[in-house]
Amino acid sequence: MIHIESVKYDGKKIILLDQTKLPLEEVYLEIETLKDLWDAIFELKVRGAPAIGIAAAYGVALGASQLTETEYVSFFEKYEEISDYLASSRPTAVNLFWALNRMKKTLMDNKNMAIPDIKQILHNEADAIKKDDAEICTAIGEYGLTLLQDGMTLLTHCNTGGIATAKYGTALAPIYLAKERGMDIKVFADETRPLLQGARLTAWELMKADVDVTLITDSMAAMVMQQGKVDAVIVGCDRIAANGDTANKIGTYGLAVLAQKHNIPFYVASPLSTIDMETSTGAEIPIEERSATEITHGLGKQTAPDGVKVFNPAFDVTPNELITAIITEKGIIQAPYSEHLKVLFV
Numbered sequence: 437m438i439h440i441e442s443v444k445y446d447g448k449k450i451i452l453l454d455q456t457k458l459p460l461e462e463v464y465l466e467i468e469t470l471k472d473l474w475d476a477i478f479e480l481k482v483r484g485a486p487a488i489g490i491a492a493a494y495g496v497a498l499g500a501s502q503l504t505e506t507e508y509v510s511f512f513e514k515y516e517e518i519s520d521y522l523a524s525s526r527p528t529a530v531n532l533f534w535a536l537n538r539m540k541k542t543l544m545d546n547k548n549m550a551i552p553d554i555k556q557i558l559h560n561e562a563d564a565i566k567k568d569d570a571e572i573c574t575a576i577g578e579y580g581l582t583l584l585q586d587g588m589t590l591l592t593h594c595n596t597g598g599i600a601t602a603k604y605g606t607a608l609a610p611i612y613l614a615k616e617r618g619m620d621i622k623v624f625a626d627e628t629r630p631l632l633q634g635a636r637l638t639a640w641e642l643m644k645a646d647v648d649v650t651l652i653t654d655s656m657a658a659m660v661m662q663q664g665k666v667d668a669v670i671v672g673c674d675r676i677a678a679n680g681d682t683a684n685k686i687g688t689y690g691l692a693v694l695a696q697k698h699n700i701p702f703y704v705a706s707p708l709s710t711i712d713m714e715t716s717t718g719a720e721i722p723i724e725e726r727s728a729t730e731i732t733h734g735l736g737k738q739t740a741p742d743g744v745k746v747f748n749p750a751f752d753v754t755p756n757e758l759i760t761a762i763i764t765e766k767g768i769i770q771a772p773y774s775e776h777l778k779v780l781f782v
């Protein structure tokens with residue numbers, strides 16, 4: 437795998453690979469203000485649950501570095517404003533809130549330090565979140581690999597690769613490790629309407645890694661499964677509720693229903709940071725709704741009549757009973773998820 441760092445921080449600016457420009461251009465943005473970072477998250481310039489968390493961690497480190505307060509209490513007040521502002525950028529991926537909570541805890545644990553030291557500690561913590569994520573993705577890859585056999589064909593949705601994380605990705609991690617170990621794994625990548633993360637990002641990433649990838653539109657998944665061309669579906673996720681219900685890119689639920697119909701295993705790859713034990717079921721997961729123009733003008737030109745009513749949820753929820761297994765950095769979990777997910781956190 438060619439490792440591309442989609443999020444970096446040098447203490448003064450956050451450097452983001454602009455994922456909206458892929459696959460045609462590899463452009464790096466230099467982010468120096470919180471507003472620009474908020475916009476970059478909202479506009480999916482940085483995207484994918486773990487990468488959003490890493491970017492937000494660097495965001496609060498950057499915001500904190502720019503504060504002029506010299507007393508902890510006023511510094512903390514301003515810090516909370518920064519953190520709340522970044523938390524408002526996207527609602528579904530729990531990694532955003534997880535990373536902001538981890539950063540806040542670090543700040544509070546170090547309240548007795550001098551403000552310049554606190555600023556450095558926050559920078560270090562954001563670096564640690566990124567470093568941990570790379571290790572977590574490798575572990576997910578290793579566990580995921582135990583479910584794969586040479587010659588298999590997988591179907592995946594959206595983009596869950598290196599650029600959505602610190603390295604290797606989540607659902608793509610076992611595929612990259614399989615490739616590195618000389619296994620022959622083929623992949624169908626769903627285009628992923630309306631923003632085409634599958635076509636623009638997954639196909640690009642897998643081709644760079646020389647993985648055998650075939651692009652299909654989302655509506656072709658049923659047919660390739662019916663034709664017996666898919667051995668397993670593997671997807672990432674944005675939030676898993678305590679009962680295993682899983683929010684991921686819109687279209688994932690449909691794939692899970694299809695996989696069940698065709699007797700194909702349906703795997704979800706997830707770091708623990710995407711599991712939200714505070715949310716009991718999928719019904720409580722906030723689902724982001726995005727602008728109508730992503731559907732009416734998403735492909736570079738208008739493709740729907742002026743004024744048409746549009747419904748554009750960015751994620752859907754797959755009920756836990758459709759999930760064969762959840763692959764985490766601590767092992768592979770199966771139903772009953774309410775019991776088995778808890779064990780991961782003890």
Ligand SMILES: CSC[C@@H](O)[C@@H](O)C(=O)COP(=O)(O)O
Binds near residue numbers: 486600601606607684
């Ligand atoms: C490793 S990324 C897992 C998920 O975040 C991914 O599947 C997904 O749905 C991303 O949605 P996006 O809207 O592109 O941020």
